[in-house]
Amino acid sequence: MMRVALLIFSVTSAFALSACGDKPQSAGGVKGDIAPYQGADNRFAAPGWKAGDKTSWERALKVRTQNTQNEYPRTATK
Amino acid sequence: MARMKFICDAERCIECNGCVTACKSEHDVPWGVNRRRVVTLNDGIPGERSISVACMHCSDAPCMAVCPVNCFYRTDEGVVLHDKDVCIGCGYCSYACPFGAPQFPSSGTFGLRGKMDKCTFCAGGPEANGSEAEFEKYGRNRLAEGKLPICAEMCSTKALLGGDGDVVADIFRNRVLQRGKGAEVWGWGTAYGSKQAGQPPPGVKS
Numbered sequence: 001m002m003r004v005a006l007l008i009f010s011v012t013s014a015f016a017l018s019a020c021g022d023k024p025q026s027a028g029g030v031k032g033d034i035a036p037y038q039g040a041d042n043r044f045a046a047p048g049w050k051a052g053d054k055t056s057w058e059r060a061l062k063v064r065t066q067n068t069q070n071e072y073p074r075t076a077t078k
Numbered sequence: 079m080a081r082m083k084f085i086c087d088a089e090r091c092i093e094c095n096g097c098v099t100a101c102k103s104e105h106d107v108p109w110g111v112n113r114r115r116v117v118t119l120n121d122g123i124p125g126e127r128s129i130s131v132a133c134m135h136c137s138d139a140p141c142m143a144v145c146p147v148n149c150f151y152r153t154d155e156g157v158v159l160h161d162k163d164v165c166i167g168c169g170y171c172s173y174a175c176p177f178g179a180p181q182f183p184s185s186g187t188f189g190l191r192g193k194m195d196k197c198t199f200c201a202g203g204p205e206a207n208g209s210e211a212e213f214e215k216y217g218r219n220r221l222a223e224g225k226l227p228i229c230a231e232m233c234s235t236k237a238l239l240g241g242d243g244d245v246v247a248d249i250f251r252n253r254v255l256q257r258g259k260g261a262e263v264w265g266w267g268t269a270y271g272s273k274q275a276g277q278p279p280p281g282v283k284s
Contacts, residue, residue, distance in 0.1 A: 038207060
């Protein structure tokens with residue numbers, strides 16, 4: 001009788017704990033990204049700002065937008 | 079800084095495809111994949127309009143909502159990017175995108191769809207900024223070099239504007255005031271939730 005109970009307990013335990021062997025399904029999702037104001041690891045950076053300085057990067061981009069995409073300041077009569 | 083946005087001025091676009099060429103060249107985009115393309119409305123009919131279309135980096139991006147493996151992420155600058163190491167090439171984003179931005183290289187065996195590719199606003203991907211690995215998967219990271227998207231910077235008529243949303247909206251607004259017409263911006267409402275460039279969505283105070 002004791003042997004049967006032990007067998008039932010073992011089988012039940014093995015079944016109940018089977019989920020514990022599952023591998024975590026957390027492969028999805030994105031790795032971290034580095035903010036652009038930290039600069040690029042190459043020699044093509046535009047001048048006028050300092051890597052790591054968010055304020056100077058933002059200011060440089062705004063100036064660049066005006067210089068490269070807004071022709072009205074350049075064509076305005078002085 | 080406001081969110082990064084694109085504006086295409088249909089009054090100015092002359093369908094030269096300079097933006098398409100610049101993008102393909104800058105990022106070494108393979109054959110069959112066009113991150114940006116020019117669409118002409120009412121082609122051949124007087125008054126036809128052309129617009130340059132790519133990923134608009136939507137405020138509430140539908141591609142992010144439908145991706146089953148959560149490969150998309152939005153940067154602090156509002157640029158919608160994705161991780162090709164996570165993408166499984168299912169194509170759901172392609173069905174969800176109102177701009178047809180997601181592209182799939184067809185170089186796989188038996189027509190297998192590869193990893194999705196799309197405009198990155200010249201901001202690369204999750205790999206180290208400016209690294210070889212980043213270039214191989216996503217192309218140049220011009221934002222990290224202190225530059226703006228090559229398509230907008232190369233546009234000969236300045237029809238395509240790209241950069242800080244407030245700045246490009248100001249440039250466009252000034253342009254509309256000067257010429258007195260053409261205030262409509264194709265895709266702006268769909269992407270950013272407001273009817274006009276530079277205007278906040280309904281119910282939101284600027």
